[in-house]
Amino acid sequence: MQTGSVTTPFGRRPMTLALVRRQVALADIKQGKTADKWKVFRDVSAAMELLGIQSNSLAVLDALLSFYPENELRHDSQLVVFPSNVQLALRAHAMAGATLRRHIAxxxxxxxxxRRDSANGKRYARKGSDGQIERAFGFDLSPLLARSEELALLAQQVLANRATFRKAKENLTICRRDIRKLITTAIEEGAQGDWQSVEDIYVTLVGRIPRVPKLADVTTILEEMEMLREEIVNRLETQINSENHSSNDAHIEQHLQNSKTESIYEFEPGSRIEQGAKLSEMRQVRREPVKAFPLGMVLKACPMVADYGPGGAVGSWRDLMSAAVVVRSTLGVSASAYQEACEVMGPENAAVAVACILERANFINSAGGYLRDLTKRTERGEFSLGPMIMALLRANGQGSLKAG
Structure with a gap:
């Protein structure tokens, strides 16, 4: 087999260092190495996008392999084929000459x-006295043998990526369906919460899905969709638990009212007050705070707030609220302004608002005044954090923001 030597192309075709490296690498093919040419061809077909070739390139490669008489590419065999362009074009499904030359390149x-070009650029073989080919000029198939393992790994990678992509698309479809139906159910059955903001977030996420998505696109959107679904489920579970607790409280109260009048508590001073206090305590059910947005989404929209968290990181809503207190002081927001925001928006949403203000701090003259304005607008039902969060998600890494 003709390996280990470097030849330059005939005519005006340029020589590059990459071609030199590839030809030198052929000298490293192990003695006795073999590979099924059609298996290698299937691997090349599977990995065509990674290799930067097209379907017509595969047709030309298929035709070249058909001129090699054996099924196995062997280290000790003659791996140079030398068909004319006419013969090659016929086996490549009557491909036009210009197209053929482009895909050979x-x-x-x-x-x-x-390429193993002769002195005059012609393709032919020179035979010895024993009738065996001593030297051939044409197209050397040795790279297919040398790279057979690499090509197999590339093909496996492509197949694995396709499986991952298919699974991600299926999961995204299911997640979209779940969110759509959960939001519809929450709205139709009058569940508490700003479901219009949740709807806006969902619509924005769907709008970010490209017409022809890639794996990275689907994975990113799926992650955010799953966080949104988790938050919706948490909010609905919180409300269901709250309703169950309220129902239990009413049942307990009715039971106490219908209990025997001989109860020892009636004969103790202040027993009615004590009973009322106990009922009040039972009604004060410990509820999970309702967050308007998934924490992961907030941190993507407001990455700067993480620096103010405990240990320079935010891993929970408690961490975010702690960071918001530090940010509030840093931005010069008064304690009263922040307390009012917590009372109107809720402590979690107030922390989110402070994180958003931090992201836009360079464009806001008075952070305290801005927070008070947001609080008043929230109280009047004129403001929702949803558009602000989505605007920051879109603008993050895509240029500066303008204060609105």
Whole structure:
């Protein structure tokens, strides 16, 4: 087999260092190495996008392999094929000459074949006295043998990526369906909460899905969709638990009212007050705070707030609220302004508002005044954090923000 030597292309075709490296690498093929040419071809077909070739390039490679008489590419065999352009075009499904030459160049550039040009650029073989080919000029298939393991790994990678992509698309479809139906159910059955903001977030996420999505696109959107679904479920579970507790309280109160009048508590001073206090305590059910947005989404929209968290990180809502207190002081927001925001918005949403203000701090003259304005607008039902969060998500890393 003709390996280990470097040849330059005939005519005006340029020589590059990449071509030199590829030809030198052929000298490293192990003695006795073999590979099924059609298996290698299938691997190349599967990995065509990673190799930067096209379907017509595969047709030309298929035709070149058909001129190699054996099924196995072997280290000790003659791996140079030398068909004319006419013969090659016929086996490549009557491909036009210009198209044929372009895709031969693509195969060479992809490192799948090497040109072995003669002095005059013709393709032919010179035979010895025993009738065996001593030297051939044409297209060397040695790179396919040398890279057989690499090509197999590339093909496996492509197949694994396709499976992952298919699974991610299925999960995204299911997640979209779940969110859509949960929001509809919450609105139709009058569940408490700003479901219009949740709806806006969902619509924005759906709008970010490209017409022809790639794996990275689907994975990113799926992650945010799953966080949104989790938050919706948490909010609905919180409300269901709250209703169950309220129902239990009413049942307990009715039971106490219908209990025997001989109860020892009636004969003790202040017993009615004590009973009322106990009932009040039972009604004060410990509820999970209702967050308007998934924490992960907030941190993506407001990455700067993490620096103010405990240990320079925010891993929970408690951490975010702690960071908001530090940010509030840093931005010069008064304690009263922040307390009022907590009372109107809720402590979690107030912390989110402070994190958003921090992101836009360079464009806000008075952070305290801005927070008070947001609080008043929230109280009047004129403000929702949803658009602000989505605006920061879109603007993050895409240029400066303007204070609105």
């Amino acid at each position: 693509i195969l060479v550039e992809a490192g799948l074949i090497v």
